[in-house]
Amino acid sequence: MIRAGIFGATGYAGAELTKILSTHPEVDIIFAASKTHAGKYLNSIHPHAPNILLQDTDKVDLQKADLVFLCLPSSSGMHIAVDALKEGVKVIDLSADFRLDDAAKYKKWYGDTHLAPELLSDAVYGLSEPNRSKLTNAKLVANPGCYPTSVLLPIWPIVINSIFDNSRPIIVDSKSGVSGAGRSPKQHLHFVEVSGNFQPYKIGRVHRHVPEMEQQLANWDPSIPELIFTPHLLPVPRGILSTIYLPIKRGNREDSIRTVLSETYCDEPFIKLLPSSQNASLAHVLHSNICVFGVNLTGDTLIITSAIDNLVKGAAGQAVQNMNIIYGITETCGLT
Amino acid sequence: MIRAGIFGATGYAGAELTKILSTHPEVDIIFAASKTHAGKYLNSIHPHAPNILLQDTDKVDLQKADLVFLCLPSSSGMHIAVDALKEGVKVIDLSADFRLDDAAKYKKWYGDTHLAPELLSDAVYGLSEPNRSKLTNAKLVANPGCYPTSVLLPIWPIVINSIFDNSRPIIVDSKSGVSGAGRSPKQHLHFVEVSGNFQPYKIGRVHRHVPEMEQQLANWDPSIPELIFTPHLLPVPRGILSTIYLPIKRGNREDSIRTVLSETYCDEPFIKLLPSSQNASLAHVLHSNICVFGVNLTGDTLIITSAIDNLVKGAAGQAVQNMNIIYGITETCGLT
């Protein structure tokens, strides 16, 4: 049994993770910790979550765990990662702290000085399917952001097979449910402000997930063009749908691109390529770890629609998938 | 032209009121004030509201107004009411500050010492239709709560005609949209917590609107039994539907009760009694000042379904209706 600890168990990703781990047959939850709710039961905060007493973040005994999951705001769990790794405890960090490969970039995008820049090169970016082999021996996993997961998974086979045309920008028009914005009460997340509304935010190249996506894309192909990214806030609690406009070299046909994708992903339990003429929807993926996508070639633009549940494949589910990979457990174990 | 000032213009009721007054043909908005947003334009906060520069609550000149509307949290606008009345400025207060007739009761239910108990007997409870004659000369109007408006309007004719049976409790099962809980960001009003959810709160006799309703009912008939009141939070931005179970003296028939209601309300532009077998719904009333109700006699229980828009007939609309009454303007002026 893997002895797992969870930090930040009361956020939306943390609660989802605790729920998944509580029924995972190979996991013992050693502790679920919270800074602000220690002493309460998790299901007093999330009525559907398991009945687990929350520990004080500052008082848990790291050594009791084989693995800890960090579900904390950016910059606030770095010291825990450092301490855990020193004790030989593996770390899967769901925040952005170890996703960027460069402390200066981190400072620029997240505003904080990185406390452990020496760990950045050790961290494995936990996009499970493309990075499975690196994950096997990972001690520190930087679990990907929700938008990047929805975008990178369908693009990966296109990029590594040099099908895209690098003379035009890649345009990503993403729509996310509200849980992606976190659980803290904020004016723009008030039910009355969101219900019946729909709006874009951080348009162009200003969202923090832009450097994360571009870094990963450049690892796959340094000639990749700039990304244009428009996130929108959907009036739904969960789910992300990204509509991706990918410039394609002339001469590629939809069926050949479809073949590339299906050959890459045919054995993947959590990737589902839809038949021609079908499009991704949130209904395909809610409450599951699946990433579903449809493709449509229009002129020399490939239009990909890609959907995930932001709290599962976009956060807690992919974290558990990465844990399964690290420990050599069946990759679907505990996941649906 | 009536020179009107608005305090608390950025709350949901305040913004709705400012919108209504901005197109009212007999009103000049002299100022719209805010404690926290002075210096901003109202439509930078509420995109659909008029483009009015917000004044500082503490710096507006009361004397420039004929009438001020107070759309402030309980206990925070009492001193403004006192000052305005001293200057000869009329006051319509949308908070609960002047609804209860007794300072001790106010202290018990709202937790604060009343600053102007001497005004309580002067304040007219602004339930427009039953209290129209008192409102004509009112200097201080205590605009009713949203739940009480939905409950008292259909009950009034039943009570004053002694149709009810005072040996059993009146049961009111109310459901309100989220704007009724105010605009401040709170955990339980976060979109993710409300969406897809539904829940009761403050069950029995603990909601602050219970004493407000019972006081008004007792004014109409001192023998009225206790009220049992269960409010629920609906996952919609606005609207209240109350399902009222009213014990009726044996011998009354549905059609005779219906006649009593229709005789009372047939000339009222904002009251709509539905034909037999039809029930109230939010769709009947959203964005209008109308209170719609249906009645159904089952055994000796009269089941009334009553709907209003909590921000219009339940707040800003009824406040404007009361202003129209005070100034002898056509009662529907500026309202729909």
Add this chain to the structure above:
Amino acid sequence: MIRAGIFGATGYAGAELTKILSTHPEVDIIFAASKTHAGKYLNSIHPHAPNILLQDTDKVDLQKADLVFLCLPSSSGMHIAVDALKEGVKVIDLSADFRLDDAAKYKKWYGDTHLAPELLSDAVYGLSEPNRSKLTNAKLVANPGCYPTSVLLPIWPIVINSIFDNSRPIIVDSKSGVSGAGRSPKQHLHFVEVSGNFQPYKIGRVHRHVPEMEQQLANWDPSIPELIFTPHLLPVPRGILSTIYLPIKRGNREDSIRTVLSETYCDEPFIKLLPSSQNASLAHVLHSNICVFGVNLTGDTLIITSAIDNLVKGAAGQAVQNMNIIYGITETCGLT
């Protein structure tokens, strides 16, 4: 392994049932049948459902099954029940066809002549917790309606312990998500009609679930008074919350009633009595087989708030629980 067949697999309850059974460790789905979608895959209709080829309702081989579930509209599956029972195949019917104990009553409420009145006395009403012992040997289970499940479970201990006061009516104010109204497209179920709206329907004693509830209550205590029942349509996809006003004999205290409830249900995995001052909500129960309730004594009226997921404990989940009881499997098997 139990060989199970499903009729009506494409309705909301049928799809939910197929999903639950597809991961149930003791079940083989022998067939999932549909009248209108035979030849398609279930997940082409319900993207989140399992990838099962739908059989033609009229062509499935009943003898291959140990047990069939009927998820069909009222009156349309009676002949299948008759045929199955003849073949020695057990039947769990999620429709209302075998819930009422009298063919005349069925005719009155459902408009059709009952095809198998001789089976009505054999059918066991599948309210799992109160009727567990009868279910053990059941060949034909009449799975309860969604509203009745939410109402009868919390009331049962009160009724059998003679705590209620039979001189006043029991008032049930229920609110249901839209999936309770079925999957057929109808004007009043159109997204635009439901979104932002809320409304009661079939008020008083006219909903088909009234005789079902009264029959069961009378079985427990023939002196039970009439039920007054107001169902409402909630703008959510799933979940039922019933607010029940139960007249109580004077002298009972909330804590003693709470004791009765907790003694009855303390070992039940799917019943959760909330601590004092907490109320049921849909968030407690969505996607689970749990019925949660809170109690509040106000004067001599007990206010019970009770919530279930209408598609799980209110339909497919309770059906699987009943199957587990019949086959002597751990009652929670396959359920959450």
Add this chain to the structure above:
Amino acid sequence: MIRAGIFGATGYAGAELTKILSTHPEVDIIFAASKTHAGKYLNSIHPHAPNILLQDTDKVDLQKADLVFLCLPSSSGMHIAVDALKEGVKVIDLSADFRLDDAAKYKKWYGDTHLAPELLSDAVYGLSEPNRSKLTNAKLVANPGCYPTSVLLPIWPIVINSIFDNSRPIIVDSKSGVSGAGRSPKQHLHFVEVSGNFQPYKIGRVHRHVPEMEQQLANWDPSIPELIFTPHLLPVPRGILSTIYLPIKRGNREDSIRTVLSETYCDEPFIKLLPSSQNASLAHVLHSNICVFGVNLTGDTLIITSAIDNLVKGAAGQAVQNMNIIYGITETCGLT
């Protein structure tokens, strides 16, 4: 007073139009007609609509009207347009019947043979702001589609000022509320299917609004590149937000483009260009005739976010605006 008749008054656009016209100070509604609901009152179908008795479509007397509005499905009102024009009655058609300038194109996209191809060249495309001068003398107005209105209004100044780069496609990623899909009950419009879901449909160049947009763009600049268009179904009742990716010739700066837009639209009451860094949202425009847009230049791609209420500026409101233009009434009359 303009004597106006309405065909198709019970659809969402027809009901919205009837509501607007019923309070328009220069209009007498001579008739509101319906094929399927003649003899009923409009507010028995739309509780918030005016209390108007519906006439039989086939029995109304066209000659009593100065102007008729057609709010009918495509191909079903052409003969009414022909008859009305013969009688000297002006026609504003909210369907697509007279939008395309060519009967063959109509046949291709709408599947029906056009009954009055001779009228196609007379019809004025009712995009109010760009086409105001042509509308002054129009006898037959083809009111624009909802998506095209949201897209063409912000693009127009860019196109006629030759700022765009015609070597790359224009990408339009649009999201529409459900009322845009009409009022007929359909499986995919059932509340349960839409709620919590989000999905694209008719991706690329297959939606009927593509030829409508391309025709209008080509009128402005024949060198315009192909449009790529992805519509999505938003889980809201009304509103459209289009995110438009417009390739721009190098050398243009955001502020100079902003100047072009603001010079074009500064005096337009229904067009609102947002300040730099603000983005359009549905909340800006719901229940109003306003089109709001924000612009953001990223590299050489101009990202425009544009929002309208599909039932107002995208249908009924723009129709009334066009009527006001035709009759020389203040353009904002009756509109908000």
